[in-house]
Every structure is written in C-alpha cells, then in structure tokens.
Amino acid sequence: MVRTKAEKVKKAKPVRDAIATQAVILAAAEEEFAQHGLTAARTEAIAAKTGVAKSMIYYYFKDKEGLYRAVLERSHADLLQTVQNLDWEHLFPEVALEKFLQALLDCVSRNPKLPAMMFHEAIQNHGKYYKDSSSVDIDRISIAILERGVAAGVFRPLDPFQSAINIMGTCLFYFIGAGNIQQFPQGEQLLSPAMLQRHAEEAIALVLAGVRAPSKPIAPAEHE
Amino acid sequence: MVRTKAEKVKKAKPVRDAIATQAVILAAAEEEFAQHGLTAARTEAIAAKTGVAKSMIYYYFKDKEGLYRAVLERSHADLLQTVQNLDWEHLFPEVALEKFLQALLDCVSRNPKLPAMMFHEAIQNHGKYYKDSSSVDIDRISIAILERGVAAGVFRPLDPFQSAINIMGTCLFYFIGAGNIQQFPQGEQLLSPAMLQRHAEEAIALVLAGVRAPSKPIAPAEHE
DNA sequence: GTCTATACGAGGATAGAC
DNA sequence: GTCTATCCTCGTATAGAC
Numbered sequence: 001m002v003r004t005k006a007e008k009v010k011k012a013k014p015v016r017d018a019i020a021t022q023a024v025i026l027a028a029a030e031e032e033f034a035q036h037g038l039t040a041a042r043t044e045a046i047a048a049k050t051g052v053a054k055s056m057i058y059y060y061f062k063d064k065e066g067l068y069r070a071v072l073e074r075s076h077a078d079l080l081q082t083v084q085n086l087d088w089e090h091l092f093p094e095v096a097l098e099k100f101l102q103a104l105l106d107c108v109s110r111n112p113k114l115p116a117m118m119f120h121e122a123i124q125n126h127g128k129y130y131k132d133s134s135s136v137d138i139d140r141i142s143i144a145i146l147e148r149g150v151a152a153g154v155f156r157p158l159d160p161f162q163s164a165i166n167i168m169g170t171c172l173f174y175f176i177g178a179g180n181i182q183q184f185p186q187g188e189q190l191l192s193p194a195m196l197q198r199h200a201e202e203a204i205a206l207v208l209a210g211v212r213a214p215s216k217p218i219a220p221a222e223h224e
Numbered sequence: 225m226v227r228t229k230a231e232k233v234k235k236a237k238p239v240r241d242a243i244a245t246q247a248v249i250l251a252a253a254e255e256e257f258a259q260h261g262l263t264a265a266r267t268e269a270i271a272a273k274t275g276v277a278k279s280m281i282y283y284y285f286k287d288k289e290g291l292y293r294a295v296l297e298r299s300h301a302d303l304l305q306t307v308q309n310l311d312w313e314h315l316f317p318e319v320a321l322e323k324f325l326q327a328l329l330d331c332v333s334r335n336p337k338l339p340a341m342m343f344h345e346a347i348q349n350h351g352k353y354y355k356d357s358s359s360v361d362i363d364r365i366s367i368a369i370l371e372r373g374v375a376a377g378v379f380r381p382l383d384p385f386q387s388a389i390n391i392m393g394t395c396l397f398y399f400i401g402a403g404n405i406q407q408f409p410q411g412e413q414l415l416s417p418a419m420l421q422r423h424a425e426e427a428i429a430l431v432l433a434g435v436r437a438p439s440k441p442i443a444p445a446e447h448e
Numbered sequence: 449g450t451c452t453a454t455a456c457g458a459g460g461a462t463a464g465a466c
Numbered sequence: 467g468t469c470t471a472t473c474c475t476c477g478t479a480t481a482g483a484c
Binding site: 034035036037039040116118119120122123124156158159162163165166167168169170171172173174176177178198199202203205206207209210211212214215 | 258259260261263264340343344346347348380382383386387389390391392393394395396397398400401402422423426427429430431433434435436438439
Binding site: 449450451452453454455456457458459460461462463464465466 | 467468469470471472473474475476477478479480481482483484
C-alpha cells in the first residue's frame, strides 16, 4: 500500500508544525524564565517541559537570549493592549484609575507569571530588555491618571511618580510574593480564581481609598 | 633586623583575620545574591568583589548554599529585631501601623537589597530557605495590627491577610522595581537618601489613607 | 588562613543524520 | 523540522603549597 504526497496532501504526523512548536516552546520558556530569570533559566528544563528537542530552541530563537526576548515581548503584548484600550482620557480620574487597575489585575490574573518576569528583568538585567518592550507606556498612563486626579482635586496632593510605583506594588506584589506567602497555613490557594478575585477587590479598594481626597469641606456643590 | 613573634605580639599584616574575611564575603555575597538569586549567583563574582580568593567561600561557608543561608539570616536579623521592638500591642492601631511602616521602611532603606533577596527567594526557591529565617513574624504582626484596627472600627472592613500583603507591596515594590524604573528619565536617583525619604512618606500616606475608615457619621465624640 | 592550580560536572550551543 | 550526539565553555568545588 503506497501513498503519494498528493493523496494525503500533508504528511501523516505533523502534529507539530512550525508554529505549534514555537508556541509550546514559548509557553514553557515563559514558565522557566518567570521562575528563574534569564541567567538561571535552563534551556534543558524548557525543552524537557515541551517534549521537543533542546536544539529546537536554537533553531527557532537563535539562542537563550533570543528566546527570552520573544517571551518578554509576547507576555507584555496582552497587558499593553488591554491598558491602551482604556481611553482613560475621557473618564473621570477616579473611574479611570479604577478601570486601569481592573484591567491591570485582569491581565495579571490571566497570566500570573508576568510580574515575576518583570521582576527578574528589573533586578538581574536592570531593565535592559524591558526597555524595548514598550511596557513603559503602562507606567506613563498611571502617572498621567494620577496627575489629572490631583489637578482636579479629587485625589489628595500626592506625588504621582512615587504613587504610581507604589500602586503598582499594591497590585503586583501579591503575585511575586506568592511563593513566600504560600508557606503560610492560610495561603494555600493564593492563585485560585476565588483568591485572585478577592485580591483584585482588596487591592483596588486600598488604592482608591488611598488616593481619594478627604471629603472636601469647602466643596461648592455636593451630590450624593 | 630580626623580629620574633613575641616582639610584635601579632603578625605584621593580618589586615584580614577570620572574622573580617567572613564579613567582606558576606557583604559581597549579599549584593550578588540580591541581584541574581541563589542559582544565578556566581561564587567567582563574589570573590572578585571581596578581593579574597574564591576558595575562602568554601572554607568558611562550606558551599554556595551555605553562604546563601548565612546571608539570608544576617539580612533578616536587623529587620526582624526592629519590628519586634515595636510593642505595637500597646498602641492605637493607626499609630501602630504607622510606626510599623516607618520601621519597615527605615530598615529597608538602610538595606535596599533586602526586598530583592526576599523575592528571589520567593520565586526561585518557593521560600524554601525563607521559612527558616523566622521573618514570617513580620507578616504576622502586620496582619494582627490590621485585625485590631478593623475590630476597633478605625480601619475600614478590609481583609487583613490580603491587605497585609498589599501593604507590603506598597512599601517594598519600589526597591524591587528600581532597576526597571531607572530606565525612566525621572528615576535617576531612586535610591538617594532624599528619594528614599520621599518614598517612605508617600507609601505611608497611601497606606494610612487606604485603610482608614471613612469619617464616621455616628461618631459619639469628635475632637480636632 | 590564605593563596594557586586544577578536577569535574553542568549547561549552552552546534553538527549532521533523518 | 525534528532528532541525537557531541563539543566546549563556564562555574562549583577541592587539593595542596605557603
């Protein structure tokens, strides 16, 4: 029994074509890099998780650094796009901030490895690769929202730059610290949907309360 | 010209005795581990910073892991002691929280590498070594303060566990993210005394405002 | 206690068959 | 495109002189 190429059109077992292979590598790499960072990540470990040969990494991504860049870019893409779709400029500062935080926390809950990766990048490489990833925009947006709110008097007179950083911390630290925190009796399921939901609520509440201007005594007109 | 041992009592050039050597190694190791974490840290790099031979590390600390344990313990000691000296139990929750945050931020400003090390530990090793370092107490204290404040009604009804984590994030993320943030034009001197001072103020203000119960309408007695 | 020299294993990267 | 086998650098750890 003979089969020509024409008969089957495609070969019988390309369960993994080019793009599929790249995808599994990227996924596994994301995990490895998030946990260990560029330097400590092991290409062997990545290959082991995927099931494909180690050499595929070099075939598709040139070397470990190339793979790292690819992972970094892909991870930030979702976050970046989500945040950019906010059109925060047309919202009241309070609403803008809340929507921003919600978007941020949604993204990160969807990909809890992201903060850890950013963290490794920051500390190990001093943001050498991060810079390219244009995720800098995210920080700029949060600063801008805060500036507006302060100018409008709905936020208390805070330092927007400092506060933007601290707010990020309020939201993201949870994901970074999860490893440590899980040593606690309570912290078993820190990344379960329920806990993630709860964390989002708590973080948003803390931040909104933290930036809001104290109920203004000189307010000319008050509603509610 | 001959000199006996007795004449000089001690040898002429023991610029580095045992303890001094250990100290410089520990200092250099702290830096290296903070930046790279256990796995990615290079014993060679540590030795290079100290000026002593690489083999001294193994002489005094058995191996890289031994050195890591020693560094971790030493780094946490200051923080742990400072926080334990708070006797927060005799303070009003608001005051206790403020003092706690001030102590935390003082410690960390004194040793900005600490947060990075904690987080490498959290992510790379899932808190395997962190557990021993009894720094867990710190988290417990912050939770306890929050619980009291909520019970007393001076804090809004927040989740103490979640909030404790998020508050830590508010304070510590700054140090972790410094590497990334320094890519910014503004963020040149993020760890200068002035900026550290500013960060402490901003973080404390954000947290205190974030947890405080909204001005109670049913307050029986109001002063100020 | 401190150094230099070196053994040895781990891991990044490549060659070449299929 | 994918695999196996291999090279070779780098880094941990030790041996042994001083």
